[in-house]
Amino acid sequence: MTPTIGDAMSVQRVLLAEPRGFCAGVEMAIKALTWMTRIFEPPVYCYHEIVHNEWVVRAFEKVGVIFVDDIDEVPEGAPVMLSAHGSAPEVVAGASERAAVVIDAVCPLVTKVHHEVKKMSSKGYDIIYVGHQGHDEAVGTVAEAPDSITLVEPEQGLGDYRPSDDSKVALLAQTTLGMYEWQKVMDDASARFPDLATARKSDLCYATTNRQEAVGQLSDECDLILVVGSHNSSNTQALVRVAKENGVESYRIDSADDIDSAWLEGKTVVGLTAGASAPDHLIEEVIDRIDPEQGFELWKVTEEEEYFPLPPQLRQFVTTLQNLVEAGVTAKQPAEGGYLERDRTWTASEALKLISA
Ligand code: SF4
Numbered sequence: 001m002t003p004t005i006g007d008a009m010s011v012q013r014v015l016l017a018e019p020r021g022f023c024a025g026v027e028m029a030i031k032a033l034t035w036m037t038r039i040f041e042p043p044v045y046c047y048h049e050i051v052h053n054e055w056v057v058r059a060f061e062k063v064g065v066i067f068v069d070d071i072d073e074v075p076e077g078a079p080v081m082l083s084a085h086g087s088a089p090e091v092v093a094g095a096s097e098r099a100a101v102v103i104d105a106v107c108p109l110v111t112k113v114h115h116e117v118k119k120m121s122s123k124g125y126d127i128i129y130v131g132h133q134g135h136d137e138a139v140g141t142v143a144e145a146p147d148s149i150t151l152v153e154p155e156q157g158l159g160d161y162r163p164s165d166d167s168k169v170a171l172l173a174q175t176t177l178g179m180y181e182w183q184k185v186m187d188d189a190s191a192r193f194p195d196l197a198t199a200r201k202s203d204l205c206y207a208t209t210n211r212q213e214a215v216g217q218l219s220d221e222c223d224l225i226l227v228v229g230s231h232n233s234s235n236t237q238a239l240v241r242v243a244k245e246n247g248v249e250s251y252r253i254d255s256a257d258d259i260d261s262a263w264l265e266g267k268t269v270v271g272l273t274a275g276a277s278a279p280d281h282l283i284e285e286v287i288d289r290i291d292p293e294q295g296f297e298l299w300k301v302t303e304e305e306e307y308f309p310l311p312p313q314l315r316q317f318v319t320t321l322q323n324l325v326e327a328g329v330t331a332k333q334p335a336e337g338g339y340l341e342r343d344r345t346w347t348a349s350e351a352l353k354l355i356s357a
Contacts, residue, residue, distance in 0.1 A: 236275025
């Protein structure tokens with residue numbers, strides 16, 4: 001039986017944020033890499049961690065995926081997937097040159113920012129990109145137009161930033177920032193550059209804002225907020241910062257094993273959420289470990305229905321595979337959907353169970 005720590009503490013309830021955990025981009029990327037491991041003999045290569053979650057990365061490593069941080073590490077002729085965070089143009093070109101098959105699992109919402117960078121730089125704008133130096137998404141985005149972009153850390157703000165022309169400045173952002181941090185830079189940039197070109201709302205994606213909105217609400221109800229996710233997950237770290245901004249004690253944990261029982265002393269209501277790349281079973285283990293006296297309740301702020309289809313290159317493989325199976329083994333009934341039609345209801349959690357079996 002899983003040891004619990006709730007008995008010795010005073011935790012009455014856990015409020016479980018909804019939405020939490022996997023977003024549509026992560027769902028797509030995990031399922032896409034699962035397909036790669038089913039279609040190709042190992043090893044399958046993946047440029048950068050497919051998503052920033054240690055548990056997910058280890059699960060794929062166990063079935064023969066090799067993660068690399070340099071595309072030159074991919075042997076000639078091997079199959080390679082590019083991660084959900086988006087890759088620099090030279091990485092995409094390098095992968096195409098050496099790999100037999102390249103599947104780009106970039107999230108469409110990251111691609112949208114890449115397009116904006118290219119568009120604004122071709123129009124001669126100086127671009128302020130608010131993001132975290134060295135984060136995979138920021139590296140890939142800045143590489144689209146390095147001569148036109150200045151990366152600004154959200155915590156540091158614009159500082160003494162000076163564009164070449166005050167009337168041609170654009171503001172773009174990493175999709176996973178904290179809303180408050182982003183807003184501060186946005187307000188400052190708007191005040192300094194009245195003609196500032198920027199996204200109507202922001203580049204923060206729906207998953208980032210929804211999860212932060214839930215944490216904002218939970219902050220009024222909880223004595224402590226735990227966020228499940230890995231250290232290099234930007235949106236996970238942002239959730240912890242949002243809770244702290246709201247005056248609530250908060251910690252990031254990779255799993256239930258990271259909970260320090262001292263955090264729970266004197267706490268009656270604990271909020272629980274997860275970054276966009278954290279699997280839900282890790283959350284369930286946290287609830288089991290805390291073992292609140294009155295159990296857990298969902299704290300729902302909105303319904304998410306976003307769905308991103310598998311990358312186009314992979315869809316072709318899946319269709320071909322299906323056609324071969326049907327031609328050689330059995331014909332599909334006309335009314336039945338194929339693998340791609342069923343993808344909408346197949347979840348990344350089921351995909352992870354498949355490779356972990
Ligand atoms: S967090 Fe947002 S941008 Fe990142 S993969 Fe998920 S949906 Fe896409």
